[in-house]
Amino acid sequence: MKVNQNYSKLKENYLFSTISNKVSEFKQSNPNENIIYMGIGDVTKPLCNAVIDGLKKAVCEMSCEETFKGYGPYQGYDFLRQAVSDYYAEHGVKLQLDEIFISDGAKSDCGNILDIFGNNQNVIIPDPVYPVYVDTNIMNGNNINFINATEQNGFLPLPDKNIKADIIYICSPNNPTGAAYNNVQLKEWVDYANENNAIILYDSAYEAFITDQDLPRSIFEIENSRTCAIEICSLSKTAGFTGTRCGFTIIPKELKRDSVSINSMWLRRQTTKFNGVAYIIQCGAAAVFTKSGRKQINEALSYYKTNANIIGECMDEMGIWYTGGENSPYIWLKCPNNMDSWKFFDLLLNKIHVVGTPGAGFGKNGEGFFRLTAFGNHEDTIEAMKRLKTII
Amino acid sequence: MKVNQNYSKLKENYLFSTISNKVSEFKQSNPNENIIYMGIGDVTKPLCNAVIDGLKKAVCEMSCEETFKGYGPYQGYDFLRQAVSDYYAEHGVKLQLDEIFISDGAKSDCGNILDIFGNNQNVIIPDPVYPVYVDTNIMNGNNINFINATEQNGFLPLPDKNIKADIIYICSPNNPTGAAYNNVQLKEWVDYANENNAIILYDSAYEAFITDQDLPRSIFEIENSRTCAIEICSLSKTAGFTGTRCGFTIIPKELKRDSVSINSMWLRRQTTKFNGVAYIIQCGAAAVFTKSGRKQINEALSYYKTNANIIGECMDEMGIWYTGGENSPYIWLKCPNNMDSWKFFDLLLNKIHVVGTPGAGFGKNGEGFFRLTAFGNHEDTIEAMKRLKTII
Numbered sequence: 001m002k003v004n005q006n007y008s009k010l011k012e013n014y015l016f017s018t019i020s021n022k023v024s025e026f027k028q029s030n031p032n033e034n035i036i037y038m039g040i041g042d043v044t045k046p047l048c049n050a051v052i053d054g055l056k057k058a059v060c061e062m063s064c065e066e067t068f069k070g071y072g073p074y075q076g077y078d079f080l081r082q083a084v085s086d087y088y089a090e091h092g093v094k095l096q097l098d099e100i101f102i103s104d105g106a107k108s109d110c111g112n113i114l115d116i117f118g119n120n121q122n123v124i125i126p127d128p129v130y131p132v133y134v135d136t137n138i139m140n141g142n143n144i145n146f147i148n149a150t151e152q153n154g155f156l157p158l159p160d161k162n163i164k165a166d167i168i169y170i171c172s173p174n175n176p177t178g179a180a181y182n183n184v185q186l187k188e189w190v191d192y193a194n195e196n197n198a199i200i201l202y203d204s205a206y207e208a209f210i211t212d213q214d215l216p217r218s219i220f221e222i223e224n225s226r227t228c229a230i231e232i233c234s235l236s237k238t239a240g241f242t243g244t245r246c247g248f249t250i251i252p253k254e255l256k257r258d259s260v261s262i263n264s265m266w267l268r269r270q271t272t273k274f275n276g277v278a279y280i281i282q283c284g285a286a287a288v289f290t291k292s293g294r295k296q297i298n299e300a301l302s303y304y305k306t307n308a309n310i311i312g313e314c315m316d317e318m319g320i321w322y323t324g325g326e327n328s329p330y331i332w333l334k335c336p337n338n339m340d341s342w343k344f345f346d347l348l349l350n351k352i353h354v355v356g357t358p359g360a361g362f363g364k365n366g367e368g369f370f371r372l373t374a375f376g377n378h379e380d381t382i383e384a385m386k387r388l389k390t391i392i
Numbered sequence: 393m394k395v396n397q398n399y400s401k402l403k404e405n406y407l408f409s410t411i412s413n414k415v416s417e418f419k420q421s422n423p424n425e426n427i428i429y430m431g432i433g434d435v436t437k438p439l440c441n442a443v444i445d446g447l448k449k450a451v452c453e454m455s456c457e458e459t460f461k462g463y464g465p466y467q468g469y470d471f472l473r474q475a476v477s478d479y480y481a482e483h484g485v486k487l488q489l490d491e492i493f494i495s496d497g498a499k500s501d502c503g504n505i506l507d508i509f510g511n512n513q514n515v516i517i518p519d520p521v522y523p524v525y526v527d528t529n530i531m532n533g534n535n536i537n538f539i540n541a542t543e544q545n546g547f548l549p550l551p552d553k554n555i556k557a558d559i560i561y562i563c564s565p566n567n568p569t570g571a572a573y574n575n576v577q578l579k580e581w582v583d584y585a586n587e588n589n590a591i592i593l594y595d596s597a598y599e600a601f602i603t604d605q606d607l608p609r610s611i612f613e614i615e616n617s618r619t620c621a622i623e624i625c626s627l628s629k630t631a632g633f634t635g636t637r638c639g640f641t642i643i644p645k646e647l648k649r650d651s652v653s654i655n656s657m658w659l660r661r662q663t664t665k666f667n668g669v670a671y672i673i674q675c676g677a678a679a680v681f682t683k684s685g686r687k688q689i690n691e692a693l694s695y696y697k698t699n700a701n702i703i704g705e706c707m708d709e710m711g712i713w714y715t716g717g718e719n720s721p722y723i724w725l726k727c728p729n730n731m732d733s734w735k736f737f738d739l740l741l742n743k744i745h746v747v748g749t750p751g752a753g754f755g756k757n758g759e760g761f762f763r764l765t766a767f768g769n770h771e772d773t774i775e776a777m778k779r780l781k782t783i784i
Binding site: 001002003004005007008010042043044045046047049052055056059060062063064065068069070071072104105107108110111112115116117118119121132135136139166167197198199240242243244245257258260262265268269272273274275276277278279280281 | 393394395396397399400402434435436437438439441444447448451452454455456457460461462463464496497499500502503504507508509510511513524527528531558559589590591632634635636637649650652654657660661664665666667668669670671672673
């Protein structure tokens, strides 16, 4: 038998292991230094009370024969799909329940969605990028066209009419750059996709960080997007679900390719290779969308957003160019004095004991840039910025 | 863009929708009849107290910043992998923790595992069969060789040396037939796989129903299996996790093809397209393997096994040929008087108001056979058998 030869084309990404090794080395030589971690992409606030109550109630139901739940609907329970649909309606997006598929997180769907497309797709991926987009496409034997996200375009590249694409990855607000597309820019992508018979895979995992009321929170706020887009979202960053695992994917009924409904293909894929998300977890997820849940998650989001503002203000004071921070938990800054990413990393670690993420780890256009995250606590964030000012 | 053309080759399986339509029709004409459902493949007993306590404790941990869990290890927490490893050690199977991958259920892994093999694999699938094996292989463009499970071989087919296979599906105890391979028979498959450079995908989802001490509960009890087998297991039937979603896949380090470690390929697949199982669910799953958890799940298993015995004894009394029942929640019986599957279905529904599953729905060799399940309650099971005796 032959194994999938595409796997041999995957490159190991040593970004986080290199960071971890450098930090370990530093700690060994400097055991008493107080290191502040601002490279972390994980949330730190616990699940809110409304979610905890939803989870507890569901656990109790599972203990009793009358309320026990066995196999559920593979696409998710209606109560959760209705909650998602109501949430989207607030931004003017109308969704039918069978356009919403509940999943165990955006990462699974982001990888698995390629199942339903043929091999040898022409794919557009921005550089710098969340590495999962790249690796999943290599595994599927697709042809990747990197498009440049740079300081010049504010890390928000627009369509290049010379590239004929089948699949387009857009993450907005972006990981790692924090940059967010506006309506006009997204409309350009939607028009390009419709013209080229392409499909946009829109990753909206960070939509809850958008504070600017004029920015779209969903690709489906854009006219004509229902014939060319799939949206993949997650409660990981919205409600601290990184370890609780729940997300959803939206596929409009109008989306067809080769005269085939993409919604029906995904339904077939999920009913064959997936058995739904745990009932308990879906009950916790539904609580996110209740009135008290919304209030409580907004408190955690505000906490992170305050950190982002603290970092952003510090960059402004120092005259450092950056994207993100305002509508994103990420601050993507240009390394001062044209330093390269890893040199800046070493400087921060060794001089002020702050750990961030070198932009070069996310692609060639990340070289010379650096990512700080807002998921720490206020005190550490303030202290890190104070230290930063001492060396810039 | 082109969609995956293999999806157009999938056939709709109307088995369960046809059953459901027939039952609805009957109910409309006979609103007062007490129907007994013995077609159900889902558990009915609630989660045991040990699991409920494990889940509750984990929910509490998620409510507190000090004990909150964000992203966990993609392959599962060590505490759960250790519990699985200890469980296997009881049957003499030694596993390293990094040979165990925790998943959201056997169905996901069963479908996703094909990612790491190339297309155009030569696959052996027994007929009758759990339809997911067939559909996932059609989606991947593999070439399926059905091998005959029949009354003559006790629905336990052995290797045909004339077929050169890459992948072999074995489910034991089997769904739908309830038949279970013994050590000698499994050894034949292991030797065949090693000789042919093939990989056995061993579905052990029903291993907890094995009562016969001489039957293997894992493929890894068989000599030389570590160079040719992957085992996919689930807590769905073992501990009532059909709606709680947790399973695991075991890939030995020795398993290589094309000089590539299959364990490493699966690790790469899972770290790229999966983000692990919810911490809360893993805590519930770990409780299954504790002393009190084991005692409690055995009570539910005994309850189902008693039902299986009731059905089996009734078949013996009536002289009806069947497989399963002893080491399985399924009884696979030969329809009396050479009736075909659907005719027998109609007879049971209309005359005695019992719903089962026609064997023909699982493949051509299922014609003339019928599946009853032990997941109901005692009273209904006894009543159904009483009714059955009145018409046979």
